[in-house]
Amino acid sequence: MSQFTPEQSAAIRAEFPQLSETVSGHPLVYLDTAATSLRPRIAVDLESEFALRHTAAVNRGAHSLAAEATEAYDDARASIAAFVGARPNQLVFTSNATESINLVALAVQLASAVGSPARFALAAGDEIVVTEAEHHANLIPWQEVARQTGAVIRVAAVTDSGELTAEAVQSVMSDRTRIVAVSSVSNVLGITNPVRAIADLGRAAGAIVVVDACQSAAHGRLDVNSYGADFVVFSAHKMYGPTGIGALWGTTEILAEMPVVLTGGAMITRVDFDSSDYLPAPAKFEPGTPRLTQAIGWAESLRYVESIGVDAIAAHEEALGADMFAGVVDIPNVRILGTDHGVHRVGLVSFTVEGVHPHDVGQYLDSRGIAARVGHHCAQPLHKRLGVDSSTRFSLGMYSTSDDVALAVAALADVREYFGEG
Amino acid sequence: MELDDLYQQIILDHNKRRAGYGLQPGGFPSHQYNPTCGDELTLTVRLSDDGSTIRAFEWEGKGCSISQASASLMTSEATGMSVAEFERFAEGFRDAMRSRGTIALSEEDYGDLAALSGVSKFVARVKCAMLAWVAAEDSLILTRESLN
Numbered sequence: 001m002s003q004f005t006p007e008q009s010a011a012i013r014a015e016f017p018q019l020s021e022t023v024s025g026h027p028l029v030y031l032d033t034a035a036t037s038l039r040p041r042i043a044v045d046l047e048s049e050f051a052l053r054h055t056a057a058v059n060r061g062a063h064s065l066a067a068e069a070t071e072a073y074d075d076a077r078a079s080i081a082a083f084v085g086a087r088p089n090q091l092v093f094t095s096n097a098t099e100s101i102n103l104v105a106l107a108v109q110l111a112s113a114v115g116s117p118a119r120f121a122l123a124a125g126d127e128i129v130v131t132e133a134e135h136h137a138n139l140i141p142w143q144e145v146a147r148q149t150g151a152v153i154r155v156a157a158v159t160d161s162g163e164l165t166a167e168a169v170q171s172v173m174s175d176r177t178r179i180v181a182v183s184s185v186s187n188v189l190g191i192t193n194p195v196r197a198i199a200d201l202g203r204a205a206g207a208i209v210v211v212d213a214c215q216s217a218a219h220g221r222l223d224v225n226s227y228g229a230d231f232v233v234f235s236a237h238k239m240y241g242p243t244g245i246g247a248l249w250g251t252t253e254i255l256a257e258m259p260v261v262l263t264g265g266a267m268i269t270r271v272d273f274d275s276s277d278y279l280p281a282p283a284k285f286e287p288g289t290p291r292l293t294q295a296i297g298w299a300e301s302l303r304y305v306e307s308i309g310v311d312a313i314a315a316h317e318e319a320l321g322a323d324m325f326a327g328v329v330d331i332p333n334v335r336i337l338g339t340d341h342g343v344h345r346v347g348l349v350s351f352t353v354e355g356v357h358p359h360d361v362g363q364y365l366d367s368r369g370i371a372a373r374v375g376h377h378c379a380q381p382l383h384k385r386l387g388v389d390s391s392t393r394f395s396l397g398m399y400s401t402s403d404d405v406a407l408a409v410a411a412l413a414d415v416r417e418y419f420g421e422g
Numbered sequence: 423m424e425l426d427d428l429y430q431q432i433i434l435d436h437n438k439r440r441a442g443y444g445l446q447p448g449g450f451p452s453h454q455y456n457p458t459c460g461d462e463l464t465l466t467v468r469l470s471d472d473g474s475t476i477r478a479f480e481w482e483g484k485g486c487s488i489s490q491a492s493a494s495l496m497t498s499e500a501t502g503m504s505v506a507e508f509e510r511f512a513e514g515f516r517d518a519m520r521s522r523g524t525i526a527l528s529e530e531d532y533g534d535l536a537a538l539s540g541v542s543k544f545v546a547r548v549k550c551a552m553l554a555w556v557a558a559e560d561s562l563i564l565t566r567e568s569l570n
């Protein structure tokens with residue numbers, strides 16, 4: 001486990017022009033990669049070059065441009081799929097991870113309304129298991145399913161130190177469990193959850209298992225098959241890719257069974273006035289003109305990630321993350337949410353500063369050039385569970401350095417004094 | 423944008439002092455919520471018996487120093503105003519907050535509230551400064567409806 005050398009870091013940072021911006025007269029220290037990662041120039045250049053030279057409709061028309069665009073789109077899907085260990089036809093493009101989860105949730109609602117297909121059809125009293133650590137994106141769609149179907153939400157608890165165990169999930173499962181929705185890593189706690197064990201429990205119970213992999217997608221090797229889940233979701237903008245695109249991965253079997261949600265052109269074979277036949281996945285879930293440029297840009301971003309090395313990035317962030325945790329934990333009157341004992345963490349730490357509201361903490365940090373996330377990070381129930389309303393978060397990316405961490409820790413140590421609490 | 427423009431000493435003091443803090447039962451409280459940070463504030467306006475002047479502001483809530491200081495400063499500066507006067511006062515305050523740094527609150531008209539002028543340069547914080555004022559306007563409407 002080691003960090004990049006200064007030379008390696010410099011080469012990486014040169015690829016991210018935003019890092020040379022200044023904020024409040026200070027060089028930018030970007031510690032909000034967990035919200036959205038910065039973009040490497042090479043991918044943005046390719047994306048814009050593609051948009052300028054190869055824009056055309058995908059899957060329509062026989063002219064050369066359209067054929068090229070179609071090929072490029074298919075290639076992008078294949079390379080993104082390869083990055084996560086998937087087959088191309090198991091990867092459905094969506095707007096983002098939130099939409100991916102909603103697609104599954106809506107399919108469940110549609111199936112429940114007509115009682116088929118059985119795997120997706122819930123009845124009143126069936127149960128949906130979520131965890132206390134979920135992002136709103138992996139909670140609210142299930143609340144809507146519950147409201148529409150009469151199913152019941154069961155919530156697996158985390159410990160006071162933020163740890164989720166398979167036992168906690170098991171304890172809220174029953175013979176009515178039909179869906180298990182869990183994140184690979186909480187975006188507040190940064191702790192890696194035992195997803196494999198949880199997915200095994202869910203699949204053994206015959207439930208549909210949905211894994212929100214947003215926070216692990218570009219911080220280590222994401223192998224969608226390794227979870228043993230039915231669905232895995234992630235967003236490009238947390239993987240050095242563009243906004244506006246994400247993915248729903250599903251096993252071949254579950255995607256074949258899953259009912260269509262959105263319909264229209266590009267997803268059909270035969271169309272008559274009263275009925276139509278649909279293409280197989282992923283096309284049956286991608287009606288309309290697809291996200292061509294975004295797919296190209298995402299694929300190129302991941303090519304860049306591969307060129308640096310996924311394992312090397314993971315090792316760098318983990319080592320730097322441990323230093324960051326150690327630096328923050330040492331500051332008096334700062335409380336970290338979640339433990340580092342006996343758990344695996346990604347390079348992310350959320351904390352509260354006694355006597356100073358996170359909004360004020362974030363504003364002070366911004367005045368020193370540090371971009372941190374403040375608020376409830378779309379996880380209000382988790383904050384409530386941990387006894388706070390909101391927090392401040394530092395999160396790392398491949399371009400983060402020990403200087404970034406040192407500057408952030410030093411600034412954080414001055415916050416209370418600035419607000420007259422020190 | 424200097425941080426000290428935002429966090430003037432008056433603001434840091436009012437964040438601690440919190441004039442008007444503490445809700446009594448009764449009246450027409452308005453509960454306001456800032457969804458971006460989860461901050462909440464409940465405020466009740468108390469009017470004179472004839473409904474013409476503001477006798478008191480009572481509020482409780484949790485939030486950043488800007489939202490707390492704004493509630494406290496409003497209480498200090500606007501208690502005793504006529505309702506019509508307060509409505510104009512609040513309108514002027516809102517205009518300044520939304521001005522992106524182009525309108526400053528005068529000390530002559532706004533007293534210590536002028537210290538909040540700097541907020542308008544920090545667009546993300548305008549909501550924080552407005553939380554108590556939105557609650558006051560809302561509570562005022564509810565209170566006056568009850569008098570009709």
Ligand SMILES: Cc1ncc(COP(=O)(O)O)c(C=O)c1O
Binds near residue numbers: 096097185212215
């Ligand atoms: C754990 C987790 N799940 C889901 C999401 C939602 O991602 P998106 O907004 O890209 O749909 C996020 C990002 O905020 C996240 O961190």
